[in-house]
Amino acid sequence: MKNNRMRFRSWLAGTTAALALGAIPSGLLAQEAPADADEAASGNFDTIIVTAKRIEQNVYEAPVAVTVFGPEALEQRNADNIIDIGKYVPNLTVTNFGAGNPSSQFPSIRGIGFQDHLIVIDPTVGVYVDGVYLGRQIGQNLSLSNIERLEVLRGPQGTLFGRNSIGGAINIITQQPGDEELATINLQAGTRGRLAGDVYANTRLTDTLAVSVSFGIDKRNGIGDFLNIPNPEARVGELQDISGRVALKWTPNDRLSIRLTADGNDGKNGQSPFTTTIKVPPGGCTAEDIADLFGPFALACAGGLDPVTSQSEDPFDSNSGQADLAQATNSAYGISGIIEYALADNLDLKLIGSYRHSEYEGGLDDDGAELDFLSFPEVGEAEQYSFELQLSGQSGIFDYVGGLYYFDEEGFNFQQPTTFNSFGGGLFEQTQETRSYAVFGNIGVQVTDDLRVSGGIRYTDDSKEATADLGFAPEFGGSADFSEVTWEASATYALADDLNIYGTVARGYQSGQFPARPFGGAATFFATDPVTATNYEAGIKGEPFSWLQMSLSGFYTEYNSFPAQVSTIGPDGFITVTDDAGDLRSVGVEWEGNIRYGNFSLNTSIGYIDSEFENVEEGSSIANGNRAALTPKWTIAIGPQVGFDLPGGTVTTRVDYSYRSSMEGQPNNAATAFIESRDLLGFNITYEPTDADWSISAYGKNITDERYTQAALDVGPYVLNILSNDASEFGIKFSRTFR
Numbered sequence: 001m002k003n004n005r006m007r008f009r010s011w012l013a014g015t016t017a018a019l020a021l022g023a024i025p026s027g028l029l030a031q032e033a034p035a036d037a038d039e040a041a042s043g044n045f046d047t048i049i050v051t052a053k054r055i056e057q058n059v060y061e062a063p064v065a066v067t068v069f070g071p072e073a074l075e076q077r078n079a080d081n082i083i084d085i086g087k088y089v090p091n092l093t094v095t096n097f098g099a100g101n102p103s104s105q106f107p108s109i110r111g112i113g114f115q116d117h118l119i120v121i122d123p124t125v126g127v128y129v130d131g132v133y134l135g136r137q138i139g140q141n142l143s144l145s146n147i148e149r150l151e152v153l154r155g156p157q158g159t160l161f162g163r164n165s166i167g168g169a170i171n172i173i174t175q176q177p178g179d180e181e182l183a184t185i186n187l188q189a190g191t192r193g194r195l196a197g198d199v200y201a202n203t204r205l206t207d208t209l210a211v212s213v214s215f216g217i218d219k220r221n222g223i224g225d226f227l228n229i230p231n232p233e234a235r236v237g238e239l240q241d242i243s244g245r246v247a248l249k250w251t252p253n254d255r256l257s258i259r260l261t262a263d264g265n266d267g268k269n270g271q272s273p274f275t276t277t278i279k280v281p282p283g284g285c286t287a288e289d290i291a292d293l294f295g296p297f298a299l300a301c302a303g304g305l306d307p308v309t310s311q312s313e314d315p316f317d318s319n320s321g322q323a324d325l326a327q328a329t330n331s332a333y334g335i336s337g338i339i340e341y342a343l344a345d346n347l348d349l350k351l352i353g354s355y356r357h358s359e360y361e362g363g364l365d366d367d368g369a370e371l372d373f374l375s376f377p378e379v380g381e382a383e384q385y386s387f388e389l390q391l392s393g394q395s396g397i398f399d400y401v402g403g404l405y406y407f408d409e410e411g412f413n414f415q416q417p418t419t420f421n422s423f424g425g426g427l428f429e430q431t432q433e434t435r436s437y438a439v440f441g442n443i444g445v446q447v448t449d450d451l452r453v454s455g456g457i458r459y460t461d462d463s464k465e466a467t468a469d470l471g472f473a474p475e476f477g478g479s480a481d482f483s484e485v486t487w488e489a490s491a492t493y494a495l496a497d498d499l500n501i502y503g504t505v506a507r508g509y510q511s512g513q514f515p516a517r518p519f520g521g522a523a524t525f526f527a528t529d530p531v532t533a534t535n536y537e538a539g540i541k542g543e544p545f546s547w548l549q550m551s552l553s554g555f556y557t558e559y560n561s562f563p564a565q566v567s568t569i570g571p572d573g574f575i576t577v578t579d580d581a582g583d584l585r586s587v588g589v590e591w592e593g594n595i596r597y598g599n600f601s602l603n604t605s606i607g608y609i610d611s612e613f614e615n616v617e618e619g620s621s622i623a624n625g626n627r628a629a630l631t632p633k634w635t636i637a638i639g640p641q642v643g644f645d646l647p648g649g650t651v652t653t654r655v656d657y658s659y660r661s662s663m664e665g666q667p668n669n670a671a672t673a674f675i676e677s678r679d680l681l682g683f684n685i686t687y688e689p690t691d692a693d694w695s696i697s698a699y700g701k702n703i704t705d706e707r708y709t710q711a712a713l714d715v716g717p718y719v720l721n722i723l724s725n726d727a728s729e730f731g732i733k734f735s736r737t738f739r
Contacts (some may be wrong), residue, residue, distance in 0.1 A: 021206035044596050045549045050151055052169065060542040063454070063490035063502040065154040065553040065590055066606075074144055076641065076654050076684055078699050078708075080218070082107060082127075082146060082170065083726075085659035088637045089681060090590040090607025091153045092168075093630050094712045097722050099362035100271045101328040102239060104138035109154050110557065111586045111611030111628035112167030112533075115711050116565060116576065118516040119382060119411040119432045120466050126157070126165035129172045130261065130356040132336050133163045135409045135434075136382045143243045143265070145186070146214045148173045148199040154590070155555060156533045158486035159456035162438050163407060166508040166533050166559075176259070177202060177249040178210025182739040190699070190731020193221030208252050215244040222270045223727050224316035226326050228370040233327040235317050237725040238270030239510035255342040264333035271328055273316045273723040276368035277672075279716075297717055305487040312369060316707070316723060324377055325363045332358035347393035356611050357383045363415070366720065374718075375419045376428075382411030401440035409434045414473075427471030432514065439463045442488070450494040455529025457487045462511040468518050468525060482530045484509040499542035508533040513563055516576040529561040549594040559584040562613070564667035566621045567715045581667065582616035584628060599643035607635040613667065628670045630711070632677070648691040656682045665712030672719045678708040680726070694736040701729045 048059040048068050055102075057070055067089045082105045086094030091110045098104030098117030108116050114121055117138045127134045140718070144150065150172050157165040181203045186253055188196040198216030205211055222235025243265035251257045281289055285301035312319045334356035341349045358388040359381040367373035385408045392401040410433045418426035442456030455696045460483065467477035490504040512527040539553030564581035588609035595602040611628035641654040658680040665673030681704055686697040705728035 006301075010272070013640065016549075023538060041549045044546050045543060047592070051173070056206065058334035060498060060500050061452070061492055063492050063504045064157075065537065065539060065551070065555070067152040067154075067427050067592060068148045071147060071149075074147075074687075075151070075697075076652075077145060077639070077656055078684055078701050081105065085144075085150065085152065085170075087660075088605060088639075088656070089154075090592065090605045090635050090637075091154060091609050091631075092152060092410065092607075092635070093663070095630060095633065095722070097711045098138045099328070099360065099380070100236060100325065100364045101138060101330060101360050101362035102269050102272045103241070103267050103328070103360065104329040106137055107168075107170060108630045109152075109168035110555070110588065110609060111631040112559070113585065113630055114565060115630065116516055117380070118413050118430060118576075119380065120430055120514040120663060121516055121565075122164045122434075122510065124164060124167040124510060125160055126168060126169040127164055127172070128161065129148045130174055130336065131352045131388065132334075132356070133386060133407065134643065135164075135384045135402075135407070136358050136411070138330065138358070138380070139361055142418065143198075143216055143218075143241075144172075145198045145216055146175055146184075146212075146245075147216075147734060148175045155504075155535045155537055155557065156486075156506050158506060158508035158515050158533075159458045159488045160401070160442060162405065162440060162458050162486070163436065163512055164257075166510045166531065173211065174245070174247070174261075175200075177247050178251075179205050179737070185736050185738075187734045188731060192223075192727065192729050194729060194731055195219045202707075203738060208250060210249045210251075212247045213245070217242050220729075221724055223273055224314060224318060224634075226320060226323075227312055228319055228321045228324055229323045232270075232323060234268065235272050236270050236316060239267070239725075240269060241265060241267040257340045259338045259340075260278050260335070261337075262335045265331065267330040269328045269330070271318070271326055271362070273318075273725060274364065274368075275311060275721045275723065276366055277311070278367065278723075279718060296404070314402060316727075318365075319369055320365040322365045322372060322375050325365050325375065328362035330358070330360040331573040332356065340523045344393075348391070350388075350392070352386075352388045352390075352391040354386050355384070357381070364720075366718065371422075372424065373422050376412060376415050377418070378415045380411065380413040384409040397446040397590055398443060398547075399446075400441070400443045403439070405436070405438040405440065407436040408436070418471075427469065428517070429469040430466065430516070431465040432464060433679065435463050436511075438571070450631075451491065453491045454488075455487070455489045458486065459483070460509060462679040464511065464514065466514040466519075466525075466688045470519060470521075473521065476525055478514060478525050478527065480512055480514070480527035482511040484530060486532075486533065489735040495540075496544075499540070499544055501538070503538045504535070506535045506537075508535065509545070516565075517567070528563045529558055531561050531563055532558055533559045547595060547597050549596070551592045552702050553590045555586070555588055555590075557586045559586070564613070564620075564622050566666055566668050567587065567713055581613055581620045581622040582624075583614050584611060585614055587627070600644075601641045603637070603639040605635075605637040609633060621718060625663045625666070626667055628669045629664050632661040632663040634659065649687055650682075650694070652686045652688070654684045656680075656684075665709075666714060670714035671710040673714040675709050675712055678706055679704075680706055693738065694734070697733040697735075699733060700732055702726050703728055703730070 007600050050059045084268035085095045086092050093108045095106050095115050096104040097115040112124045153169045157169045161169040163585040183201040185199050196218040200214040202212040218241045220239040222238035224236035226232040247261040249259045289297045289301040303457040336354035339351045363377035380565045386407045390403040412431040415428040438460040440458035446452050462482045465479045470474040486507045486509045488506040492502045510531050511528045514527050518525045535557040541551035562584040567576045591606045593604045611631050613626045616622050616624050636659040639656040643652045663675050663679045680702050682701045688695040708724050709721045710724045713723040
C-alpha cells in the first residue's frame with residue numbers, strides 16, 4: 001500500500017503542480033520550487049483541525065469545501081470582520097445593506113443569499129459562534145479578535161448545521177479559558193481616523209476554574225459628509241464600536257466541564273454611503289404623471305425633484321436633509337452555557353444553551369435630497385433562545401453524533417414617521433415569532449484504513465406567526481408551518497498520506513417566508529413555499545507534495561422553489577415581493593492553494609460559478625436564464641508572502657489582491673441594478689524581534705482607493721446603490737503578549 005501511495009504521489013505531483021502554477025499569474029513566484037519536491041523538508045504545513053461535521057477532523061478528511069482562517073492568517077490579511085473575509089473565500093460575497101446601518105453583514109455563498117434585514121426574512125447562510133446560531137446578522141458582536149479559528153463551509157449544511165444554512169455556514173470558534181495562560185494587547189492607528197485597541201487575558205484561577213476576558217474599541221472616521229445637515233451626529237460611513245466577552249470554564253474532574261460566556265457590543269455609526277437616482281418617464285412627465293400623486297413617477301414629476309442635482313458631486317457625500325437618519329446605532333448582548341460530560345471513555349454528552357438580544361436604529365432617505373420626499377427611519381429588535389443536546393462517540397470502526405435542537409425567536413421592525421411621495425406621518429411595523437424543532441443524527445464508518453463513509457439525517461419542524469401594520473389599514477397577519485427531512489451521504493478516500501478525495505450528496509432546506517413590506521395588503525400576506533436544495537460535490541484536498549497544500553472541488557446544486565426578492569413601488573408604498581420564482585441551478589469549481597518554500601509562501605483562491613434560474617413559474621418577475629443576485633462568476637484572491645531574517649529579528653511582508661467580477665444586484669437582472677467588478681489591493685509588513693514578546697506592523701487596505709458599489713436595487717421610479725465603506729487606509733499596529 002505504501003509503495004502504491006508513493007507511485008500515486010509522484011504521478012499527482014506533476015499534475016497538481018501544473019494546475020497550481022496555472023492558477024498563478026506570472027511574476028509572482030519569488031523562488032523556484034526544489035528540483036525534487038519530495039526532498040523538500042517535511043512538516044511544511046501545520047495540521048488544521050475543523051469541526052465542520054460536529055466532530056474534530058483533519059481538514060483534509062472533512063468531506064466538505066471549507067476554508068479555515070486562524071488568528072495569524074486573519075492578522076496577515078488585515079481582516080477585521082466578516083466583510084473582510086468575503087474578499088478571500090471563493091464564491092463568497094458579503095454585503096451590508098440593512099437599514100443604512102454599516103454594522104449589518106450579509107453573506108452569500110454559491111449564489112444563495114439575501115440582502116434584506118427585516119424580521120420576516122431569514123438569512124440563507126448560518127453564522128455560528130461556539131455552536132450558537134445567530135438568528136440576525138445586523139448589530140451582532142462579530143469581532144474577529146481573540147478567536148481560535150473561523151471556518152467557512154460552502155454548500156447546503158442541512159444535517160448538522162441545520163438552521164438557515166442552505167447556502168453554507170460560517171463557524172466561529174473562540175479561544176477557551178485555560179487553554180493557554182497569557183495576556184495580549186493590540187493597538188492600531190491609521191488614516192481615516194482609525195483608532196482601535198483590544199486586550200485579552202486568559203488564566204487559571206484554580207486547578208479547576210479558568211477565566212478569559214476580552215475588551216475592544218474600534219473607531220474610524222466617515223467616508224463622506226452630510227452637506228445639508230448642520231452639525232450631524234456622525235459622518236457618512238463613520239464607525240465606532242465597543243465590544244467585550246467574559247468566559248468561565250469549570251472542570252471539576254476529567255469527565256465534566258461547564259463553560260459560561262457573556263458577550264456584548266455597542267455601536268454608534270454613520271449612515272452607510274449610498275446614492276439614489278430618480279427616474280422620470282421615458283417620454284418625459286405628462287399631465288397625468290404630474291396629477292397622479294401616488295403614481296410610480298410622482299417623486300420625479302409631481303415632486304419636482306431634479307434627478308441630476310439631487311445627487312452630490314461626490315457620491316460618498318449626502319444631500320439628505322433628514323438629520324434623524326445621519327446616525328445608525330446597534331447593540332447586542334448574549335449569554336451561553338456549554339456543559340460537556342463524558343458518559344464513558346468514547347461517549348460524550350454536550351448541552352448548548354443560549355439567549356441573545358439585538359437591536360438597531362437606522363433608516364434611509366431614499367430620495368437622497370434635502371427636501372423630504374421618501375424617508376424611512378427604522379428601529380428593530382430581536383431576541384432568541386436556543387438549546388442543543390448532542391450525543392457523540394466512537395465504537396470500533398464507527399463514529400456518530402446525534403441530537404435535539406430547539407430555537408425560538410421574536411422580533412420586530414418599526415418605521416415612524418415615514419414619508420412617501422412627500423406625504424409624511426406614515427407608519428410601518430412587522431413582527432414575527434419563529435419556533436423550530438429538530439432531531440438529527442450522523443454516523444461514520446472507517447471501512448478500511450483509507451476509506452471512510454458517512455451518512456446523516458435531520459428532521460426539522462418550523463412554525464411562524466407574523467403581522468404587518470401599514471398605518472392606514474387594520475393590522476393583518478398570518479401563520480405557517482413547515483417540516484422537512486434533510487440528509488447527507490459522503491465518502492472520503494486517502495490516495496496518499498495527507499491527500500484525500502471526497503464525494504458528497506446533501507439535501508438542504510429552509511422554511512418559507514412572509515413578504516417584507518407587504519404594501520399590497522392582506523391579500524398578499526402569505527408565506528412562500530419552503531426551499532430545498534440538492535448538492536452534488538466532489539473534490540481533492542491535501543498535500544500532494546511537501547511544498548503544496550491544496551483543495552479543488554466541483555459542485556452542482558439544484559434549488560427548488562427558490563424565493564427570489566424583487567422590490568417595486570405600489571400606490572401605497574414600497575413593496576418587496578418574495579417570489580416562488582422557480583428553480584435555481586448552480587454549477588462551479590473552487591480552488592485554494594498554498595505554496596510554501598523556505599520563507600516564501602503564496603496563497604491562491606479561485607472560484608467560478610454559473611448560477612441561473614430555470615423552470616420559472618408563469619407570472620414571475622424572474623425569467624429563465626436570469627443570473628442569481630450578488631453572485632460574481634469569478635472570485636479570485638492572491639497573496640504572496642515572504643520573510644526576511646535580519647540582525648535581531650524577522651520582517652514578514654505580505655501583499656493581498658482580491659477580485660470580484662461583475663454581478664447582478666437583483667434576481668430579475670434589472671440593467672440599472674448591475675454591479676461592476678472591483679479589484680482590491682492591500683499589504684502588511686510585520687517586524688518581530690528575536691526572542692521578544694512584541695511585534696509592530698505597517699498595513700494598507702484598498703491602497704488604490706477603489707470606490708465601488710456593493711449592492712443595488714431598482715424599484716421602478718428610482719435606483720438605490722449601496723456603496724462600499726471600504727476606502728483606502730494606511731496605519732500601524734502594535735501587539736504584545738505577556739506570559
